[in-house]
Each structure stands twice: as structure tokens, then as C-alpha cells.
Amino acid sequence: MDAPVDKGMVGSGAETAEMNLLRTANAPSIVSAVSRLKKSYRQIRTESIFKRALVIMGLAMVVLVLGILFTLVVESIPSIKALGFKFLWGKTWDPVQDIYGAYPFLLGTLLTSFIALIISVPFSFAVAVFLGEYYPKGWFSDLLKNTVELIAAVPSVIYGFWGLAVLVPTVRSFESKVGIQPIGVGIFTSSLILAVMIIPYAASLGRSMIQMVPSHLKEGAYSLGATRWEVIRSVIFPYTKSGLFAGILLSLGRALGETMAVTMVIGNTSIIPKSIFAPGNTMASVIANEFTEADKPVYVSALIELGLVLFLVTVVINVIGKKIISRFTNE
Amino acid sequence: MKNLLVTRAIILVSMTVVALSLTSCGGSGGTGGGTDSTSSKSDEALIGAGSSFDNPLFSKLFSEYDKANSVRVNYQSVGSGAGISQLTNKTVDFGASDAPMNGKQDSAISAPALHIPVTAGAVVLSYNMPEIKDTLMLTPTVLAEIFLGKITKWDDPKIAAINKGVKFPSTSILISHRSDGSGTSNIFTTYLAKVSDEWNSKVGKGSSVNWPVGLGNKGNEGVAGLIKQTPGAIGYIELAYAVQNNMAFAKVQNKSGNYITPSIASVTAAANINIPADSKVSLTNTDATDGYPISGFSWVLIYKEQKYNDRSLDRATKLVKLVSWMIHDGQQYSSALNYAPLSANAVSVGDAILKSATYDGKPILQ
Numbered sequence: 109m110d111a112p113v114d115k116g117m118v119g120s121g122a123e124t125a126e127m128n129l130l131r132t133a134n135a136p137s138i139v140s141a142v143s144r145l146k147k148s149y150r151q152i153r154t155e156s157i158f159k160r161a162l163v164i165m166g167l168a169m170v171v172l173v174l175g176i177l178f179t180l181v182v183e184s185i186p187s188i189k190a191l192g193f194k195f196l197w198g199k200t201w202d203p204v205q206d207i208y209g210a211y212p213f214l215l216g217t218l219l220t221s222f223i224a225l226i227i228s229v230p231f232s233f234a235v236a237v238f239l240g241e242y243y244p245k246g247w248f249s250d251l252l253k254n255t256v257e258l259i260a261a262v263p264s265v266i267y268g269f270w271g272l273a274v275l276v277p278t279v280r281s282f283e284s285k286v287g288i289q290p291i292g293v294g295i296f297t298s299s300l301i302l303a304v305m306i307i308p309y310a311a312s313l314g315r316s317m318i319q320m321v322p323s324h325l326k327e328g329a330y331s332l333g334a335t336r337w338e339v340i341r342s343v344i345f346p347y348t349k350s351g352l353f354a355g356i357l358l359s360l361g362r363a364l365g366e367t368m369a370v371t372m373v374i375g376n377t378s379i380i381p382k383s384i385f386a387p388g389n390t391m392a393s394v395i396a397n398e399f400t401e402a403d404k405p406v407y408v409s410a411l412i413e414l415g416l417v418l419f420l421v422t423v424v425i426n427v428i429g430k431k432i433i434s435r436f437t438n439e
Numbered sequence: 440m441k442n443l444l445v446t447r448a449i450i451l452v453s454m455t456v457v458a459l460s461l462t463s464c465g466g467s468g469g470t471g472g473g474t475d476s477t478s479s480k481s482d483e484a485l486i487g488a489g490s491s492f493d494n495p496l497f498s499k500l501f502s503e504y505d506k507a508n509s510v511r512v513n514y515q516s517v518g519s520g521a522g523i524s525q526l527t528n529k530t531v532d533f534g535a536s537d538a539p540m541n542g543k544q545d546s547a548i549s550a551p552a553l554h555i556p557v558t559a560g561a562v563v564l565s566y567n568m569p570e571i572k573d574t575l576m577l578t579p580t581v582l583a584e585i586f587l588g589k590i591t592k593w594d595d596p597k598i599a600a601i602n603k604g605v606k607f608p609s610t611s612i613l614i615s616h617r618s619d620g621s622g623t624s625n626i627f628t629t630y631l632a633k634v635s636d637e638w639n640s641k642v643g644k645g646s647s648v649n650w651p652v653g654l655g656n657k658g659n660e661g662v663a664g665l666i667k668q669t670p671g672a673i674g675y676i677e678l679a680y681a682v683q684n685n686m687a688f689a690k691v692q693n694k695s696g697n698y699i700t701p702s703i704a705s706v707t708a709a710a711n712i713n714i715p716a717d718s719k720v721s722l723t724n725t726d727a728t729d730g731y732p733i734s735g736f737s738w739v740l741i742y743k744e745q746k747y748n749d750r751s752l753d754r755a756t757k758l759v760k761l762v763s764w765m766i767h768d769g770q771q772y773s774s775a776l777n778y779a780p781l782s783a784n785a786v787s788v789g790d791a792i793l794k795s796a797t798y799d800g801k802p803i804l805q
Binding site for chain 1: 648
């Protein structure tokens with residue numbers, strides 16, 4: 109008597125199916141059935157291993173970032189104990205007397221990054237619209253796209269050298285014409301260099317967002333008699349608002365952390381800048397300059413605390429940016 | 440169901456363990472990591488780290504020493520502060536520093552370290568005023584006031600008083616100082632603190648200070664770059680750097696009242712003073728009559744008791760012989776590289792200090 113064969117179900121009924129097949133004594137079909145079974149087992153295992161590998165790699169990223177945060181906090185504890193929260197609004201950075209205040213650097217970082225953003229946004233939007241809407245294909249579009257991406261590929265030290273050799277004398281002659289003390293270096297110069305460096309990020313993201321606008325929306329607008337500018341303003345921008353803003357956020361994140369190019373042209377003075385042309389300092393450039401020679405434990409710890417502040421500022425700005433994006437997409 | 444719970448628990452525990460292990464790799468972890476690098480077999484290279492000022496000289500010295508004695512030396516130019524911490528962590532055989540260890544570094548190190556002066560350098564004041572043809576002369580008081588921001592224009596009467604007959608332009612003075620911590624800044628600020636009470640109380644001395652005025656630049660190259668680009672700029676750089684780049688630099692009046700031109704000879708003369716037995720002396724504002732007042736030694740630091748971390752007697756002897764060669768035969772290579780050879784006083788003090796290095800209580804050099 110043949111027991112009913114499980115109809116293609118692997119799992120608990122598999123052994124019974126195997127024994128039943130043996131009873132029907134058909135050798136080739138047994139072999140092929142068994143190998144089919146083994147293959148199915150293998151597929152399940154591969155599936156679960158693959159998923160587990162993905163999960164592990166994702167978790168590894170989270171663990172890494174948390175580990176960085178923990179290290180920053182643990183190493184800043186001596187400085188937090190010595191200085192307390194005055195660190196955040198203290199105006200003096202005096203390694204000789206062990207008085208550390210991060211306010212001038214916080215101000216310098218935020219000033220240079222936001223001014224760079226303001227300068228670069230018109231350019232990146234212009235490039236994004238130009239490449240996304242006017243010339244999405246063709247040799248000119250490829251040329252412009254690759255050039256803009258090349259801007260991102262140039263190492264930041266080279267921007268620093270270029271700034272020192274070309275931009276600083278230009279700004280200096282501009283300053284002497286306008287009547288300000290002609291130093292050349294300062295917040296303004298470093299904002300200019302940062303602006304150049306962060307254009308590609310918003311431009312690339314913006315361009316892909318603009319190219320993804322469905323053509324039936326645009327064609328509908330054109331058929332109603334809209335001009336190119338009106339289509340861009342009323343159809344494309346509302347559709348791509350969140351993507352464009354995400355691009356701006358990416359640019360801002362890059363500007364906040366930029367070290368080498370800024371440290372060469374900002375003038376490195378620990379005094380609060382009085383005007384946009386005055387020299388200043390940023391958190392990243394202070395850390396880069398003073399870390400290797402910091403000879404006292406509180407000094408090292410204060411620099412690490414500065415790194416922690418930079419980390420937290422970046423996180424806060426990203427969170428605010430995400431909230432703004434979600435507000436836009438829900439409206 | 441139970442499998443899922445167990446899996447989740449394992450993931451959580453392993454995440455916490457990994458996160459904690461990533462954080463424990465802080466400064467304290469460094470001591471555990473490097474205990475074996477200097478205790479190895481005696482045929483491996485000696486390792487040193489520290490001052491970037493010494494780097495050009497040491498490259499030449501160590502390659503010559505290898506040719507003569509077949510002992511390789513690896514030197515990492517990471518900065519005086521990093522060199523001292525590596526010595527403290529016992530990851531290098533010797534450190535090199537432009538300033539003696541300060542109180543905090545002394546308390547961090549587990550055993551006493553010997554300071555042996557191996558070379559000397561000068562900090563020169565370089566300026567950019569193409570209008571004046573004679574070398575600028577500066578007194579300590581005027582120099583301090585310039586760097587404090589009290590004298591702001593070149594045609595100030597105080598500068599004119601010491602440079603008789605020179606017509607100064609009315610450009611503003613732009614100060615160029617170091618933004619990174621450095622031995623050069625240390626020597627310069629130590630000098631200013633000695634000659635100006637106001638500087639001493641307001642700013643102090645150190646590798647990194649809170650400069651009252653001026654623009655910071657990275658490295659000697661940064662300071663020199665700003666000076667070259669800006670008319671009316673003045674800044675301090677190493678003598679070797681200024682000579683190799685043909686920059687104009689000022690004569691400074693020393694303690695005896697003579698205006699000294701910075702040069703290798705005047706630096707060696709500055710070291711011709713009474714050097715204390717532990718050689719931790721600053722050459723700034725030297726008593727020597729023809730010594731340049733803004734000079735400083737550069738020291739090699741080794742542990743006094745060489746038996747630690749199972750170092751062999753052979754390795755300790757090699758190290759002490761290397762330093763001894765550096766202060767004797769090695770001095771012949773200094774001048775060509777614009778470093779000042781040690782004065783006779785300095786060499787004899789260095790010898791005495793090296794004789795006090797011991798292995799297991801017994802002196803290494805007989």
C-alpha cells in the first residue's frame with residue numbers, strides 16, 4: 109500500500125516522501141528527487157545566510173558610529189570635568205593656562221559653512237536644472253556633468269593650495285580697493301573655497317531628481333501654454349523639493365567637516381571674527397593643527413571634546429534637515 | 440520562537456561588546472599595545488620619534504651611522520609632543536623634543552628620562568619690507584610690543600629709534616605666527632616671556648599659546664608663505680628654513696646689548712654658557728656675549744634605566760653608543776644642513792648624562 113506522496117512540500121514530510129519513493133523502486137527518479145530536495149535545502153540556507161550577512165553588515169555600521177560616539181565621550185570626560193559646560197560659550201582658547209572655550213570655533217564653523225551654502229546654492233541649482241531639464245542628453249551635458257563631478261574628486265589639500273596661491277591675493281587686492289585691512293585670508297575666502305567644493309553634491313542629486321519628474325506632468329503644463337520657466341517653477345520644483353533639499357543637506361554636511369582647505373585660508377586666529385573679512389578658525393582646523401603637539405592631558409581632552417561638539421552639531425543639523433524635508437513632503 | 444529570541448539576544452550582546460571594545464582603544468589602551476616593539480631581538484632597527492625640526496639632520500645622521508656601524512635607525516617625525524608620549528608608552532627606543540618634558544609629562548612617565556642635547560637651532564624674525572635695504576634691528580622690548588599688538592605700524596617712533604637713518608613705510612604690521620603646536624613657537628614664546636613681563640602674564644609660553652594678534656599658519660612653510668605674500672608682514676621661522684629660502688631676517692639685541700645676526704656660529708656661541716647637569720636649560724636670552732638670544736637646544740630622550748620590557752643589554756648599548764656618536768662624530772654633519780654644532784660645554788654635559796644611563800643598575804658606558 110502506497111502512502112500518499114507529499115505533493116512537492118519539503119520539510120517534515122520529506123522523509124516519508126523519500127521512503128515512499130524508495131518503495132516505488134524507480135532508481136533515476138529517486139536520485140533526481142533526492143537531489144532536488146538537497147537543492148531546495150541549499151536554497152533555503154543560502155537565503156537565510158544572505159539575509160543574515162546583510163543584517164550583520166548593517167549592524168556593523170551602526171556599531172561603528174556608536175563606537176565613535178562612545179570613544180569621543182569617554183575621552184572628553186577629563187575636559188568636561190575640568191571645564192564643564194562653559195566650554196560651549198567660552199571665548200578664550202589658552203593652552204598655557206588651560207582655559208578652553210569652543211565658542212569662536214563653533215561660530216567660525218557655522219559661519220563658513222552657511223555662507224558657503226548660500227553662495228553655492230544658486231550655482232548647484234542652476235547646474236541641476238540645466239542638466240536635468242535643458243540638456244539631459246548629448247555631448248555638452250556629459251562634459252558639464254563630468255566637470256562638475258570632477259570638482260568633487262579634487263583633493264581638498266589642492267583646493268587649499270589653490271586658495272593660498274590664487275584666491276588669497278585676489279581677495280587681498282579686493283579688500284585694499286574696498287578699504288578693509290588687506291589680509292586676504294579670512295572667513296570670506298574660506299567660504300568661497302568651501303562653496304566651490306560643495307557645489308557637486310547638491311548639483312548631482314538635484315539633477316537626478318529633476319530628471320525623474322514624470323514627463324506627462326511637464327507635457328500637461330506645456331500643453332496649457334506654460335513657458336519653460338513656469339514649468340520649472342510650478343511643476344518641477346514642487347515635485348523635487350525634498351530631493352533638492354536633501355542635496356543641500358549633503359552639501360552642508362560636507363562643508364561642516366571640511367578641514368584641510370579651510371585651515372589654509374582661514375587665518376587661524378582664536379578671536380571671534382568681527383566681520384566677514386576677518387580671520388577666524390573652525391573646529392576641524394583647530395583639531396587638525398593642534399592635536400599632535402598637545403602636551404597636556406586636559407589639552408588633548410579639550411580637543412577631543414571639540415570633536416564631540418562637531419559631531420553633535422552635524423547630527424543636530426541633519427536631524428533638523430530631515431524634519432524640514434518630511435514637513436515638505438507631507439504638505 | 441525561542442530560536443529567534445536567542446538570536447536577538449546574541450546580536451545585542453555582541454553589539455555591546457564590539458561597541459565597548461571600540462571605545463576602550465583610547466589612550467590607556469596604547470600602553471598595552473606596544474610593549475613588545477622595543478624589547479625585540481637586538482638585530483632589529485632602533486626606533487625613535489619626535490621633533491620635526493630635527494628630521495632633516497637625523498635623516499642624514501642615521502644614514503651615515505648605518506654606513507659606518509651597520510645599525511639601522513628608524514625615525515618618525517611626528518612632533519615633539521607625540522615623541523614624548525611614544526617614549527612614555529615605551530613604543531620607541533628614544534624620543535626627540537625641542538623642549539624639555541614639562542611637569543605633566545614628567546608625572547605621566549613611569550621612570551626618569553635622560554635629556555641629551557644633540558643640536559641647536561635658532562628662531563629668526565623674517566619680514567617683508569622691500570623698501571628698506573639695511574637689515575632690520577630689533578630690541579627685546581620692541582619685539583614684545585610688536586607681538587603684543589601695541590606697535591601697529593612700521594613707522595612707529597620706537598622702531599625708528601633703534602634703526603637710525605632708515606626710512607620706514609607707513610604700512611601696518613601683520614604678524615604671522617604658527618597655528619599648529621611647535622617647538623619653534625615654544626622657543627620664541629619662552630624668549631618673549633623672559634624679556635617681557637607683560638607677555639609673561641598675558642600670554643605665557645608653550646608650543647601653543649593664545650596669540651593676542653596675528654594670523655596663524657601651518658608649519659614653517661605657512662608662516663613663510665604669508666610673510667612672502669604680504670608687504671609689512673613679520674613672523675618667526677627656523678633659521679635653516681630662512682636660509683634655504685633666502686628670506687630677510689632681523690638682528691636681535693641680546694642680553695649683553697649686542698645686535699646679533701642669527702647664524703650657526705651665533706647659535707653655537709649662545710650654547711657656550713653654564714649648562715646644568717640635567718641639561719634642561721633654555722638657551723633663550725642667553726648670557727653669552729655673542730650668542731643669538733632666540734636659540735634653543737633639541738634633545739634626545741632615553742630612559743635612565745634601560746632594562747625595561749625585557750630589553751637586551753645589547754640593544755641598550757647600541758642605543759647609548761648611537762647617542763654618544765651623535766654628540767661627537769655626528770656633529771660634523773650639522774653645519775651643511777644649517778644646524779648649529781654643539782658647544783664644548785654642551786658636549787661634556789651630554790657625555791656626563793650618557794654615563795649615568797644604566798642597565799640593571801650598572802652603567803652602560805664605561
